[in-house]
Amino acid sequence: MRQQNINKQGRVGTQNKQLILAAAEQEFAQNGYKGTRIQQVADRAKLPKTNVLYYFKTKEGLYLAVLEEILGLWNSAFDHATEDDDPAEVLAHYISEKMEVSYTKPEASKIFALEIINGAPNLTGFFKEQHIKWMQGRIDVIQSWIDSGKLSTNNAYYFLFNIWACCQHYADFSAQISHLRGSAMDRTDFNDATKSLIKLILNGGGLDVPKQYR
Amino acid sequence: MRQQNINKQGRVGTQNKQLILAAAEQEFAQNGYKGTRIQQVADRAKLPKTNVLYYFKTKEGLYLAVLEEILGLWNSAFDHATEDDDPAEVLAHYISEKMEVSYTKPEASKIFALEIINGAPNLTGFFKEQHIKWMQGRIDVIQSWIDSGKLSTNNAYYFLFNIWACCQHYADFSAQISHLRGSAMDRTDFNDATKSLIKLILNGGGLDVPKQYR
DNA sequence: GAAATACTTGACCATATGGTCAACAATTAT
DNA sequence: ATAATTGTTGACCATATGGTCAAGTATTTC
Numbered sequence: 001m002r003q004q005n006i007n008k009q010g011r012v013g014t015q016n017k018q019l020i021l022a023a024a025e026q027e028f029a030q031n032g033y034k035g036t037r038i039q040q041v042a043d044r045a046k047l048p049k050t051n052v053l054y055y056f057k058t059k060e061g062l063y064l065a066v067l068e069e070i071l072g073l074w075n076s077a078f079d080h081a082t083e084d085d086d087p088a089e090v091l092a093h094y095i096s097e098k099m100e101v102s103y104t105k106p107e108a109s110k111i112f113a114l115e116i117i118n119g120a121p122n123l124t125g126f127f128k129e130q131h132i133k134w135m136q137g138r139i140d141v142i143q144s145w146i147d148s149g150k151l152s153t154n155n156a157y158y159f160l161f162n163i164w165a166c167c168q169h170y171a172d173f174s175a176q177i178s179h180l181r182g183s184a185m186d187r188t189d190f191n192d193a194t195k196s197l198i199k200l201i202l203n204g205g206g207l208d209v210p211k212q213y214r
Numbered sequence: 215m216r217q218q219n220i221n222k223q224g225r226v227g228t229q230n231k232q233l234i235l236a237a238a239e240q241e242f243a244q245n246g247y248k249g250t251r252i253q254q255v256a257d258r259a260k261l262p263k264t265n266v267l268y269y270f271k272t273k274e275g276l277y278l279a280v281l282e283e284i285l286g287l288w289n290s291a292f293d294h295a296t297e298d299d300d301p302a303e304v305l306a307h308y309i310s311e312k313m314e315v316s317y318t319k320p321e322a323s324k325i326f327a328l329e330i331i332n333g334a335p336n337l338t339g340f341f342k343e344q345h346i347k348w349m350q351g352r353i354d355v356i357q358s359w360i361d362s363g364k365l366s367t368n369n370a371y372y373f374l375f376n377i378w379a380c381c382q383h384y385a386d387f388s389a390q391i392s393h394l395r396g397s398a399m400d401r402t403d404f405n406d407a408t409k410s411l412i413k414l415i416l417n418g419g420g421l422d423v424p425k426q427y428r
Numbered sequence: 429g430a431a432a433t434a435c436t437t438g439a440c441c442a443t444a445t446g447g448t449c450a451a452c453a454a455t456t457a458t
Numbered sequence: 459a460t461a462a463t464t465g466t467t468g469a470c471c472a473t474a475t476g477g478t479c480a481a482g483t484a485t486t487t488c
Contacts, residue, residue, distance in 0.1 A: 012435065012485085030332060034249035038476065048437055050477095055435095059476065110331050117324050118244060119389045128393060135394050152417075157395060158410040162380045165387075169379030175333045179342060180349050181371060196372040203366075204418030226455085226465065252446065264448095264467055273446065 017055050019045045024066050029107035032114050033063055033122075064122065067115070070108040071127060073101050079134065083144035087151050088207040091163070092198045096213070098167035099194040103187070109171030135160075152206030159205065166197050231269050233259045238280050243321035246328050247277055247336075278336065281329070284322040285341060287315055293348065297358035301365050302421040305377070306412045310427070312381035313408040317401070323385030349374075366420030373419065380411050 023044035027036045038059055042049040056062035078094040102109055115122060142159060145151035153159045170177065170185070170193060178184040185193065198213050237258035241250045252273055256263040270276035292308040316323055329336060356373060359365035367373045384391065384399070384407060392398040399407065412427050 016435085032246045032248060032328075032332070034246060035332075037474090039474095050437055051435080053477065054437095057477090113331060113386070114246075114328070116387050116390045117327060118246070118249075120393070132394055154410040154413060155406060158407045159414070161383060161387075161391065161407075162411060162414055165380045165383030166376045168383070169375060172327070173330050173375075173379075176330045177375065179334070180346060192369060193372045193375075196368040197376060199368060200373070200376055200415070200418035202418075203420065204414035204416075206417065230465085251444090253444095262467055263446095265465080267447065268465070268467095271447090 013055070016045075016047065016051070020047070020052055020055060020062070021066055021069060024062050025069075025107045025111065028063060028066055029110040029114075033118075038062075060122075066111065067122060070105075070111060073105060073108055074112075074131075078138065081138075081141055083141055083148070085141075087142075087145045087205070088202055088210050091202060091205075091207070092210055092213040095163060095167065095198050095201060096194055098163070099170065099190060099197065102167055102171035103185075103190045106171040106174055109168060113168060113172045150207075153204075163201055166201075227269070230259075230261065230265070234261070234266055234269060234276070235280055235283060238276050239283075239321045239325065242277060242280055243324040243328075247273075252276075274336075280325065281336060284319075284325060287319060287322055288326075288345075292352065295352075295355055297355055297362070300424075301356075301359045301419070302416055302424050305416060305419075305421070306424055306427040309377060309381065309412050309415060310408055312377070313384065313404060313411065316381055316385035317399075317404045320385040320388055323382055327382060327386045364421075367418075377415055380415075 020041065024036070024041045026044060027041050031040075036059075038052055039049050041062070042052045045052070052062070056065055076094055076097045078090060078097075081090045120128070138160060139156045142151065142156040146153060146156060151159075170190070174184070195213065199209050202209050234255065238250070238255045240258060241255050245254075250273075252266055253263050255276070256266045259266070266276070270279055290308060290311045292304060292311075295304045334342070352374060353370045356365065356370040360367060360370060365373075384404070388398070409427065413423050416423050
């Protein structure tokens with residue numbers, strides 16, 4: 001028996017799956033799980049509804065597939081930082097990365113937000129445990145910076161939450177921001193916002209902003 | 215003709231309406247508009263479904279009624295601040311207020327967030343215009359603080375967005391926060407988080423934290 | 429080339445859900 | 459008291475939507 005398609009899927013299959021996932025990401029981000037119609041996803045992908053169900057057995061299956069793709073985005077350089085690293089450098093870099101995601105993949109961010117607001121009913125125990133573990137590691141690093149007097153803040157948790165909050169906000173609330181500013185934020189605006197945020201967080205923690213992030 | 219009930223509604227009416235609104239607020243916050251079933255709202259309010267429809271003709275009507283109640287919460291003392299006021303005082307107070315809302319009315323905050331993420335399809339033009347107007351006024355004040363050297367930040371818009379982001383976050387992402395911390399935030403935790411945030415924002419803007427907020 | 433596998437698609441079904449209706453009960457106005 | 463108004467509720471309906479099925483076509487495997 002020669003080498004055969006392991007997952008029993010041809011070229012057309014993987015391509016269509018990708019098309020559908022992209023369409024689904026848009027729809028779920030805009031309408032939430034319940035608010036999304038399979039038909040709409042199909043329309044956006046320019047395929048008949050039955051075809052969508054062929055690749056992803058159920059609506060839930062489709063949603064979980066989208067979610068899985070998204071979770072990869074939550075990795076970053078901060079993952080491997082230690083207490084010996086320079087907090088200003090690490091945090092500035094981390095904020096840049098998060099803002100980049102907010103700019104390039106706002107749908108992912110929105111879906112994640114919707115999921116969390118609803119109490120994260122679809123995030124697997126594995127993901128949650130992994131997240132807690134990651135979090136605990138990061139908190140320890142931040143705490144060590146606090147203890148060694150490098151960083152000035154009352155609480156490592158809240159410090160991290162506030163960073164997340166700001167970065168997420170630019171993706172989740174893009175509609176509001178566009179409306180209030182009068183136009184959508186472009187790449188230049190995002191760079192400005194990123195600089196502004198880096199300054200706020202670092203200065204807020206008693207740190208100086210590294211040259212390259214000014 | 216004697217003074218008669220103007221809006222043709224007796225005691226039972228207003229009371230039930232209130233019950234239903236409270237129930238609906240919970241449900242909409244947890245499940246979004248599409249995800250909410252009128253039956254669920256009715257169950258929570260311990261009334262038959264038909265009764266809910268009697269007071270609020272349609273699901274949309276119910277939702278809009280909930281939304282209207284919520285928008286009142288977005289007023290604050292910051293509304294009347296001027297460039298002559300002390301930015302440290304005003305901002306610390308503003309953050310305290312917003313965090314208080316996040317603690318006492320997280321559902322309202324979530325519904326608002328859901329609405330915005332979906333592109334605010336149900337916020338009336340009036341509300342939007344009013345919001346822009348309010349915003350413009352606040353931006354002007356912040357800008358004047360920047361110009362007079364009292365406040366240090368690159369951009370008045372982003373500075374304000376970041377404050378909103380953080381305050382909102384504690385309501386919208388309460389599930390995530392509870393999970394990561396290991397337990398829900400109580401009043402004491404919220405006070406700590408508020409202090410932490412005030413320090414971050416004020417120091418981030420080159421301001422000292424007023425004694426009473428330390 | 430033929431068997432197996434992967435993909436396509438219209439017709440159809442079961443169910444959930446927003447909403448109506450009509451008949452009745454309670455309350456209020458005069 | 460009685461008429462008008464307001465509130466209560468079960469039965470019912472129309473429709474939307476997730477999902478199945480079967481009958482086919484295209485592609486790969488040997």
